[in-house]
Amino acid sequence: MKKLMLATALMALTAGAGLAQTVRMGTEGAYPPYNFINDKGEVDGFERELGDTLCAKAGLTCEWVTTDWDSIIPNLQSGNYDTIIAGMSITEERDKVIDFTQNYIPPAASSYLALTADAKIGEGAVIAAQVGTIQAGYIAESGATLLEFATPDETVAAVKNGEADAVFADKDYLAPIAAESGGALVLLAEEVQLGGGVGMGLRESDTELKEKFNAAIQSMKDDGSLNAMIKKWFGDEAAVF
Amino acid sequence: MFESCADPKSIEGLSWLLCYLTTGKHLDFYWSFVTVLTLLAITAPVALAFGFAGAMAARSHFLPLSLIGKGYTAMVRGVPDIVFFLFFVIALDQGIEWLNHQVQCPDWTEPIRKGLEFRVCPEAKVPLNSAPQSVHKAYGFALAVVTFALVFGAFAANVLYGAMLAVPRAQLETAEAYGMSHRQVFRRILVPQMWVYALPGLSNLWMILIKATPLLFLLGVQDVVYWARELGGAKTSAYEYPHPDWRLWYFLFLLVFYLAFTKLSEKVLNRVSARLSKGQATAAGEALRKAGA
Numbered sequence: 001m002k003k004l005m006l007a008t009a010l011m012a013l014t015a016g017a018g019l020a021q022t023v024r025m026g027t028e029g030a031y032p033p034y035n036f037i038n039d040k041g042e043v044d045g046f047e048r049e050l051g052d053t054l055c056a057k058a059g060l061t062c063e064w065v066t067t068d069w070d071s072i073i074p075n076l077q078s079g080n081y082d083t084i085i086a087g088m089s090i091t092e093e094r095d096k097v098i099d100f101t102q103n104y105i106p107p108a109a110s111s112y113l114a115l116t117a118d119a120k121i122g123e124g125a126v127i128a129a130q131v132g133t134i135q136a137g138y139i140a141e142s143g144a145t146l147l148e149f150a151t152p153d154e155t156v157a158a159v160k161n162g163e164a165d166a167v168f169a170d171k172d173y174l175a176p177i178a179a180e181s182g183g184a185l186v187l188l189a190e191e192v193q194l195g196g197g198v199g200m201g202l203r204e205s206d207t208e209l210k211e212k213f214n215a216a217i218q219s220m221k222d223d224g225s226l227n228a229m230i231k232k233w234f235g236d237e238a239a240v241f
Numbered sequence: 242m243f244e245s246c247a248d249p250k251s252i253e254g255l256s257w258l259l260c261y262l263t264t265g266k267h268l269d270f271y272w273s274f275v276t277v278l279t280l281l282a283i284t285a286p287v288a289l290a291f292g293f294a295g296a297m298a299a300r301s302h303f304l305p306l307s308l309i310g311k312g313y314t315a316m317v318r319g320v321p322d323i324v325f326f327l328f329f330v331i332a333l334d335q336g337i338e339w340l341n342h343q344v345q346c347p348d349w350t351e352p353i354r355k356g357l358e359f360r361v362c363p364e365a366k367v368p369l370n371s372a373p374q375s376v377h378k379a380y381g382f383a384l385a386v387v388t389f390a391l392v393f394g395a396f397a398a399n400v401l402y403g404a405m406l407a408v409p410r411a412q413l414e415t416a417e418a419y420g421m422s423h424r425q426v427f428r429r430i431l432v433p434q435m436w437v438y439a440l441p442g443l444s445n446l447w448m449i450l451i452k453a454t455p456l457l458f459l460l461g462v463q464d465v466v467y468w469a470r471e472l473g474g475a476k477t478s479a480y481e482y483p484h485p486d487w488r489l490w491y492f493l494f495l496l497v498f499y500l501a502f503t504k505l506s507e508k509v510l511n512r513v514s515a516r517l518s519k520g521q522a523t524a525a526g527e528a529l530r531k532a533g534a
Contacts, residue, residue, distance in 0.1 A: 022371040030471070032479035037471065039249075039481045040265035063374060067461065078331060078359045079338075079366065080461075097357060153474035157486050176477045203358055205351075 022061045023209065025051050026081035029066035030151050031173060033233045034087035034198075037066065046233035047085045050104060053229075057216040070131060070150055073098060076203060083202055083213070087170065089134050089195030099204045101213045103197030104226060106239045110135050112188040113174040114159060114166035121166055121188065128155040128164035134194045135168045159185065172234045249481045261482045270468035274498070276382070277454045277465055284389045285447065291394025296401035310398065317395030326459050330388050334367075341365040378462075385460045393450055400442035405431060407438040409522065437517040437525070444510040448503055469495050 027047060029037040038044035043064040055062035065081045076084050076098060090100045112121055121127060123143045129136040131148040139146045147164050149155045156177060158164040167174070171191065178187045200217075202210050220226035227240040245252065246260035261267070298310025317325065338361045342353065346362035353361055363369075368376045408431055416426045457464035473488030518525035 022369075024370060030474070032477060036479060037266060041269045042265070045479070061371070063370075065374070065377075074357075077357045078335065079361070082370070151470070151474070153486075156475065157488075160486065176479065177475075180477050180483065203360070205355060205358060205360055 022063055023055065023083060024063050024065050024081035025055075026065050026067055026072060026076060026084050027051075027086040028069045028072065030069070030153060031087050033176065034170075034173065035085070046229065047087065049233075050226075050229060051085050053220065053225075054213055054216040057219060058212040060212070068150070069133075073201070076201060079203075082206065082209065083200050085200050087173075087198055088201055090197055090199045091134055091195050093137075094201070097204075098201045099206070099210055100199035100201055101210055102217055103199045104217050104220075105198035105230065106241055107193055107195060107197045108239050109171045109191040110138070110168060110194050111171040111174060111191045112166040112168050113156065113178055113185055114188055115162075115185065117186050117188060119165050119188065121168075121190065125165045126163070128158040128167040129169065130155055133169070135170070138192065138194055139168055156185075172238065175235075257482075261484075264482065266468075266472060269463070270465070270472055273463060273465045273468050276462065277457070280382070280386060280389065280454060280457065280462075281451065283386050284393065284450065287386065287390040288393035288397055288446075288450070289443075291390055292397025292399075292401050295394060295398025296405060299398065299402050300405060314395045314398045314402075317392055318399065322392060322453070322456065323459070325392055326388060326456055329391070330384050330460055333384060333387065335359055337367050338365055341367055381461050385457055385462050388460065389450070389453070393446055396446050397443065400439050400446065401435070403442070404435040404439035408434045434521070437514070437521050437523060440510070440514050440517060444506075444514075447506060447510070451503055451506065452499065465495055465498070 027035045027043060029035055029043055031045075033045050035043060035045040035047040042048075043066060048064070051062060051064075067075050067080070069086070072084055072086060072088075073094070075081065084098070087105075088094070090103055094100070112119075112127070114121075119125075121144065124145075126145045126147055127139045127142075128147045128149060129139050130152050131150060136146060136148055147155075147158060149158060152169060152173060155164075155167040155169065156174075159167045166188065171187070174187060178185050200213055202213075217226070220229075221241050230238050230240050243260065243263065245256060246263070249257065249260055252260060295310050295313050298306045299314065301307045301310065338359075339353065342349065342361035342365035345365045349362045351360070353359065368380050412430055412434060413426055416430045421429065455464060455466040458467045469491035470488060473486065473491035475486040476483045514525070515529065518529055520526060520530075
């Protein structure tokens with residue numbers, strides 16, 4: 001009886017292995033408009049639409065998974081999902097541990113958000129940034145005091161309650177927050193170019209999957225649909241290819 | 242959920258709030274309370290079983306068994322919870338996949354470990370990549386239950402070990418004088434009497450277990466704290482229901498939930514304690530006897 005049950009369990013586990021490849025897409029779900037969990041509780045945003053389109057083009061079945069930003073790379077490596085599609089900038093440091101597809105968002109500006117336009121940044125200032133982002137790395141080297149938080153939302157809250165002088169993040173993330181704050185928060189004029197654009201992260205051994213996504217991204221670049229999608233989510237002024 | 246909620250931008254006041262509190266995301270939040278309670282309901286008895294086994298092993302006369310029991314409690318009690326939760330779950334998960342890999346793909350030639358990557362053949366993944374998200378969630382939940390049970394089982398083992406030693410020796414000797422075997426003494430005299438000594442320690446553990454449930458988030462299970470943080474964060478108009486930072490309200494709600502739950506537990510535990518003290522040769526048992534007389 002036990003053997004029978006074991007066999008059935010094994011069959012249930014192995015059934016479906018021969019079906020179309022399912023790719024699990026890992027994202028953070030807390031970085032609108034890149035990716036966020038909408039009010040229905042589903043992953044939404046630019047990267048959701050892009051990811052679904054890419055999967056359709058590459059003929060893959062895709063499943064969405066959310067995870068902490070902090071552990072997003074280790075979880076990819078240990079195989080909890082197969083791709084990172086979470087507004088992750090392509091940097092040399094990350095490229096050493098994982099692989100990236102070609103970028104699907106061109107190198108874009110990072111900027112500061114503060115309570116007043118004359119808030120101090122640089123030497124002596126306290127700047128909030130999300131842990132493990134290129135922005136956090138930049139602040140750490142700039143001489144300002146870096147205040148790290150686990151989620152993007154907390155970095156903005158730190159500025160509102162006076163814990164930090166400013167928050168440093170992707171401009172595309174901060175701009176809608178500034179626009180809807182009713183003047184309480186302003187974007188500073190200073191902008192910094194960081195990283196080589198945003199790409200999808202994959203395990204280094206997954207070269208076949210990487211080529212599939214590379215081809216799909218290239219076709220979207222060629223027919224202009226990627227630019228249209230960027231404009232739809234980030235506004236007409238957003239950098240395009 | 243309701244038809245009137247179709248266009249949240251056009252509604253206001255109480256009906257807005259009603260619609261807001263019934264979004265799919267909020268339903269997930271409410272479900273996460275069920276998740277936490279289920280975890281507690283499953284973990285508590287399993288941890289008690291682990292503890293009982295650990296305590297029995299520790300007081301065994303057979304040396305290796307006793308070493309296993311003592312080693313288990315010492316190891317788990319000595320490692321910080323958070324380290325255990327981060328390390329053990331990954332090790333368990335990869336261990337299961339590694340074993341499955343050996344069974345399913347014996348002629349796989351590529352290395353499983355490559356740098357920091359852990360890669361078994363696609364058929365050996367547990368659960369399979371193609372499995373629906375609910376299966377992945379259930380698997381994550383099961384890993385969480387095992388981890389919690391193992392950690393709290395070690396503490397319970399020590400509590401039960403102490404309680405077994407606390408049962409008056411005279412009781413056991415009397416049983417032996419009646420001709421009962423070791424096993425009979427253990428089952429008929431020791432175990433029924435030890436609970437009253439174990440209860441204070443076990444109730445402590447239960448309270449700590451309740452408060453430890455937010456550690457679930459570390460294990461990738463979306464628990465109440467995760468949702469409170471996610472829902473409470475400031476929302477721009479990328480969301481259907483934009484609002485400022487409301488984390489304070491969500492966390493206040495959690496505070497009330499945890500306080501109410503621990504209060505209820507305390508009441509129940511007091512009752513159990515009174516019941517177990519009946520007829521015992523302890524101060525509490527004596528007090529009960531006098532009150533009854």
